[in-house]
Amino acid sequence: MADGAYLFTTATCPNCKIACQLLDKAEIAYTKLLSDEHKEMAVQLGIKQAPTLVIVQGGEVAKYAGVSDIKKAIKA
Numbered sequence: 001m002a003d004g005a006y007l008f009t010t011a012t013c014p015n016c017k018i019a020c021q022l023l024d025k026a027e028i029a030y031t032k033l034l035s036d037e038h039k040e041m042a043v044q045l046g047i048k049q050a051p052t053l054v055i056v057q058g059g060e061v062a063k064y065a066g067v068s069d070i071k072k073a074i075k076a
Contacts (some may be wrong), residue, residue, distance in 0.1 A: 001041075001061075005030035006054045008038070008047045015067050019051035022067070026074045 007023065007030050009016035023030050035042045035050055045054055045061065053064040053073055064073040 001056050003056050003058065006056070007032050008035050008042055008045075008050055008052045008054065009033070010035055010050045013050045016051040018067050019053065019070050022070060022074060023053075028074065 005023075005028060007016075007019060009019070009032055011034060020032065030053070033041070035047060045063065047054070047063075047065075049065050051065075051067065051070065053070045055062045055064075055073070062073075064070050
């Protein structure tokens with residue numbers, strides 16, 4: 001997986017929309033991935049809920065699950 005920010009979402013999740021708005025407002029570039037369409041990647045990364053923000057940097061992976069964790073990641 002290339003370096004960057006990836007937001008795993010589902011089509012009907014209201015919190016996923018909030019997470020997108022938070023990232024957009026903070027001007028953080030990310031790739032939105034629907035979990036159903038990227039099941040294999042979600043399983044490999046251990047994604048268990050939506051939204052989950054995955055940040056890959058230099059081979060290291062950080063995961064932030066849920067809106068409250070994503071808010072903390074944005075502030076950090």
